[in-house]
Amino acid sequence: MITIKTDLRRKILEHNEDIKKCYQCSTCSASCPVLRYDPDFNPRILIIKALYGSEDTLESKEFWKCLSCDRCNERCPQGVNPYNVLLKLKNFLFSQNLAPKERIDARELIITTGFSYPISSAVNRKRESMELEALESIGEELKKIVETE
Amino acid sequence: MNRMNRMNRMKQYALFTGCTIKAALPHIEMVARKVLPLLDIGIKELAFTCCPNADFRSTDEYSWLVVAARNLALAEKEGLEILGLCPGCTQTLREANMVLKDDVSLRAEINKRLGKIGLTFKGTTEVNHHLVVLHRQIDILLQRVTIPLYGIKLAVHTGCHLLMPSRIMQFDNPEQPRKLGELVKMLGSTIINYPEETLCCGFTLFGSHKDIASRIIRDKVESAFLSGAEAFVVPCPSCYQQFDRNQLVAKRELKFEYQLPVFYYLQLVGLAMGFDLDEVGYYHGRVRSPGLEDKIKLLVKKTVVNL
Ligand code: SF4
Ligand code: SF4
Numbered sequence: 507m508i509t510i511k512t513d514l515r516r517k518i519l520e521h522n523e524d525i526k527k528c529y530q531c532s533t534c535s536a537s538c539p540v541l542r543y544d545p546d547f548n549p550r551i552l553i554i555k556a557l558y559g560s561e562d563t564l565e566s567k568e569f570w571k572c573l574s575c576d577r578c579n580e581r582c583p584q585g586v587n588p589y590n591v592l593l594k595l596k597n598f599l600f601s602q603n604l605a606p607k608e609r610i611d612a613r614e615l616i617i618t619t620g621f622s623y624p625i626s627s628a629v630n631r632k633r634e635s636m637e638l639e640a641l642e643s644i645g646e647e648l649k650k651i652v653e654t655e
Numbered sequence: 656m657n658r659m660n661r662m663n664r665m666k667q668y669a670l671f672t673g674c675t676i677k678a679a680l681p682h683i684e685m686v687a688r689k690v691l692p693l694l695d696i697g698i699k700e701l702a703f704t705c706c707p708n709a710d711f712r713s714t715d716e717y718s719w720l721v722v723a724a725r726n727l728a729l730a731e732k733e734g735l736e737i738l739g740l741c742p743g744c745t746q747t748l749r750e751a752n753m754v755l756k757d758d759v760s761l762r763a764e765i766n767k768r769l770g771k772i773g774l775t776f777k778g779t780t781e782v783n784h785h786l787v788v789l790h791r792q793i794d795i796l797l798q799r800v801t802i803p804l805y806g807i808k809l810a811v812h813t814g815c816h817l818l819m820p821s822r823i824m825q826f827d828n829p830e831q832p833r834k835l836g837e838l839v840k841m842l843g844s845t846i847i848n849y850p851e852e853t854l855c856c857g858f859t860l861f862g863s864h865k866d867i868a869s870r871i872i873r874d875k876v877e878s879a880f881l882s883g884a885e886a887f888v889v890p891c892p893s894c895y896q897q898f899d900r901n902q903l904v905a906k907r908e909l910k911f912e913y914q915l916p917v918f919y920y921l922q923l924v925g926l927a928m929g930f931d932l933d934e935v936g937y938y939h940g941r942v943r944s945p946g947l948e949d950k951i952k953l954l955v956k957k958t959v960v961n962l
Pocket of ligand 2: 534537538539540541549571572573574575576577578579588589
C-alpha cells in the first residue's frame, strides 16, 4: 500500500516537473540493465512512488543501484528522463543526510584531493616506472568553489 | 613529410586523462601519450581535477556543475579544446559545457564561484572523446597502420557514456553503435557480432553490489566468447577494469569457464603502428590469452617478411 504525503510530494515535484509526464509504460524498466539482474530495482516504480510522494520513497536503498547508463533517458517516450529524476531524488536524500556513507566519503575525497581515487605512493611509483608525472593533490581550489559558507 | 612540419600542422588539445586512468590504469595514459602525437594529435597537460563523476553528481548536481566548469574554464584559458580518454569524463564535460553555454543566468552564478580562483567560463571550448576525433580523420589512421591486425577477432563494447545521452554525445546510434567497430576494422582486425553487445558493463555496481556486477560480466564474456571473439575492445577505462581485473573476480565467484582479455582501443592502434605488446602496456592487464599473444607476435614477423 502506498501512503501519500502531500508535503513530500510537493517538495519532490518542485524540482521534478517532468515526473508528471510519466504514463507508466515501463519502457524505462524494460531497458534497465539493473532490473534485468535485480527485480528489486525498478525505475518505473521508483518514479510513481516519487510522484505520489510515497513515504517509503526516501527510505528506499534502491536508488543507489542505478548504473547511470542513461538508457532509460534515451528510450522514455515521454521525455521524463528517469535517470535525471533519480539523480534529483538522490540529491534530495543527500541534502537530508540520507545518502550512503560511501557516497559522502567519495565526494569528500574529490573535494579534498581533486581525484576520485586515493593518491598513494604505490600509484606514483607505478607512474614513475612508465615515465609519467607523479600525481599531487589539487583539492585546495575545489574547496574554495564548492564550499561557499 | 619531415617531423618539424608535422609538429607545426598538429592541432593541440588539452588532454583530459581522468582519475581512473591516472590512478588505476597508468599504462593507458602511457599508450595514449605514445600514439596520439603519431596520429597528428598534439596533447597538453592542464591542472584538471576529477570531471567530476556520476557518483559526485548523485550527491549534489550544483557542485558537480561548478567543478566541471572549472575544468572547462582551464581549457578555455589556454585556448584549447578538450580531448577525453574516458567516455564518462567526456560526457560530464560535454553536458556541463552545453548547459552553461545555453543558460546565461546560471553561467553568471557559476562564474561568481570561479572568480574566487581567478577563472571564468566563457563558452569558447569544445569537448570530444578521442575516438570522435580519430573517426573524423580516419585517413591519417589508415596511413599510419604498418602491421595490420589481420585475423584477430574482436568483440566491440562501446559502452554507455560515449553514446548516451545521444542529444549530448552526438557520436553514434546508441541502439546499434558501429563507429568503434569501423575504427577497429581500419586496423585490419575482424569484428564479431555478439548478442550482448549493447549491455552495460555494470562497472559502477562492482563495489556496492558485486553479485549483480559479476553476473553482468559473466553474460558479456560468455556471449562474446561463444560468438568467436578472442578479446574485447573498449574505449573506456571503467569498462576496461570491469573486463580485466573484475572479470577474474567474477570468474572465481560464479565459476564460469571462459575468459577474454581486453584492449583499450589505442592499445590496438599502437600494435597496428608497430609497437609490441609490452610497449602498449598489454602485460599490465590481468586477463591473458597466450594463444592470442602468439598470434599477434606472429603477425609482426609475417608482415616484416612480406615487406
Ligand atoms: S519510460 Fe518514461 S513514461 Fe514510461 S514508465 Fe518510464 S518514465 Fe514513465
Ligand atoms: S540510468 Fe539507471 S535507471 Fe536508467 S536504465 Fe540505466 S541503470 Fe536503469
